[in-house]
Amino acid sequence: MLIDWFTVAAQALNFLILVWLLKRFLYQPILQAIDGREQRIVNELADAGTKKAEAQKDRDDFQHKNELFDQQRASLLSKATDEAKAERQRLLAEARQAADALSAKRQDTLRNDAKNLNQAISRQIQQEVFAITRKALMDLATTSLEERLAEVFIRRLREMDVQAKECLAEALKTASSPALMRSAFDLPVEQRTAIQQTLNEIFPTDPSTPHGTSIPVRFETAPDLVCGIELTTNGQKVAWSIADYLASLQKGVDELLQDNDKGESKPSSEPKLQVKPETKPEVPQPEAHSQ
Amino acid sequence: MQLSPDETVFWQYGFFKLNATIAFTWGLMLMLAVGSKLITRKLSTELQRSRWQNLLEIIVTGIETQIEEVGIHHPRQYLGFLGTLFLFVASASLCTVIPGYEPPTSSLSTTTALALSVWVAVPLFGIEEQGLGGYLKSYVEPTVIMLPFNIISELSRTLALAVRLFGNMMSGAMIIGILITITPFIFPLVMMALGLLTGMVQAYIFFILATVYIAAATRTSEPKPAAKT
Structure with missing residues (x-):
């Protein structure tokens, strides 16, 4: 008999014990380890998913x-550009105003300078004219300037037209005070006498007057008369002065300066472009050395 | 010449006896239990783990996958019983490389014991899953006429399980024994290698058949899972 029933029973029991042992020592621990690891992997995957979602969210944010920052930056930049443009316009306007003011001031200064220069020139010319005249007269003749003045005055008196002479004679006659003879400097006695004689000669007076035939004349020095000499009596005046010449000279100089000023203040319109015909570039020719 | 290790009796007291089959079975049990205990003593749930743990995980998950592929939806419920069947038969045949060892599965008593275990376990699992009525009803399906055939099938397949395993294991050991007496060198080694292969195949067949019986007994109206390729 191949089957031993005791052995069958024992083997069945052994098998059941082995099932229990392997369940206890093999399947459960191994399956638990596998489950643990799977759980761990699932957790890690879930964690990774969460982190990925968070990262995506952070990235989106x-x-x-x-x-947003780009937009803000662009708007700020455009705003700053606009402000800078406005500031630039304002500064340019200010600078233009300042330049205009400075230019006006400069023109005023120039005008004043010209005026002062005119005055200085006229004074200088006056003095120079005196000096030159004096020197010229001294050089040309033995007579002094005073003598010439007196001579000129006397000649004028003589050359007066009839109507003027009558007016002056009338004035001399009716004068209550002596005629006033003013000159820029003291007239020497000869000149005084000459003038007195000339007056007596031209305007013969009535010998019945308290003064007799002589016309009463009072000589006076008046430095404000510019190298001149004048006779005043009872509202009538006969005068000769270099001031007239000086005035005309002054007028001439002023006109000249004004012309210059106009020339300065009104510059000629835009410089014209000069169109020159195009010239062919010159080909440097070797110099022919002529012996 | 002895056909079964049952015939080698070390100790006997009346009905009780200690023969080579029981002794070798104990040895295998000791080896499996202690080996498992040693390896699973420090299991790691980390991604890094020892190669022994890897080996055991491959074996256990492999068995689990096989059970599931047969059509059982909760393989872990039957893993203890079916997995132990496979591991015991497989280790019994693998240990034939040890000189002086005789596989306990070459004893008809052992294979009968295993077949009886399956014979008892199948209705128990079936009743547990479908209830007593549901399980008994499966005997009269599709018609009552099938009842005797179903009962015969139940008995015959148990007998077939026992005899198939016994025949293969016993013949393997027998062939090697005969060959060693005829050609002591080289050729018995080839036959031993072939014996290892047939041993593994037999373990797989025994395990798969038991799984199929249990799957048939526990089949409920649950939807079939998608067939795996």
Whole structure:
């Protein structure tokens, strides 16, 4: 008999014990380890998913902020540009105003300078004219300037037209005070006498007057008369002065300066472009050395 | 010449006896239990783990996958019983490389014991899953006429399980024994290698058949899972 029933029973029991032992020592621990690891992997995957979602969210946030920042930057930049443009316009206007003011001031200064220069020139000319005249007269003749003045005055008196003479004679006659003879400098006695004689000669007086035939004349020095000499009596005046010449000279100089000023203040319109015909570039020719 | 290790009796007291089959079975049990205990003593749930743990995980998950592929939806419920069947038969045949060892599965008593275990376990699992009525009803399906055939099938397949395993294991050991007496060198080694292969195949067949019986007994109206390729 191949089957031993005791052995069958024992083997069945052994098998059941082995099932229990392997369940206890093999399947449960191994399956638990596998489950633990799977759980761990699932957790890690879930964690990674969460982190990925968070990262995606952070990335979206960051992008959104970035876009916002770009927009803000662009708007700020455009605003700053506009402000800078406005500031530039304002500064330019200010600078233009300042330049205009400075230019006007400069023109005023130039005008004043010209005026002062005119005055200085006229004074200088006056003095120079005196000096030159004096020197010329001294050089040309033995007579002094005073003598010439007196001579000129006397000649004028003589050359007066009839109507003027009558007016002056009338004035001399009716004068209650002596005629006033004013000159820029003291007339020497000869000249005084000459003038007195000439007056007596031209305007013969009535010998019955208290003064007799002589016309009463009072000589006076008046430095404000510019190298002149004048006779005043009872509202009538006969005068000769270099001031007239000086006045005309002054007028001439002023006109000249005004012309210059106009020339300065009104510059000729835009410089004209000069169109020159195009010239062919010159080809440097070797110099022919002629012996 | 002895056909079964049952015939080698070390100790006997009346009905009780200690023969080579029981002794070798104990040895295998000791080896499996202690080996498992040693390896699973420090299991790691980390991604890094020892190669022994890897080996055991491959074996256990492999068995689990096989059970599931047969059509059982909760393989872990039957893993203890079916997995132990496979591991015991497989280790019994693998240990034939040890000189002086005789596989306990070459004893008809052992294979009968295993077949009886399956014979008892199948209705128990079936009743547990479908209830007593549901399980008994499966005997009269599709018609009552099938009842005797179903009962015969139940008995015959148990007998077939026992005899198939015994025949293969016993013949393997027998062939090697005969060959060693005829050609002591080289050729018995080839036959031993072939014996290892047939041993593994037999372990797989025994395990798969038991799984199929249990799957048939526990089949409920649950939807079939998608067939795996």
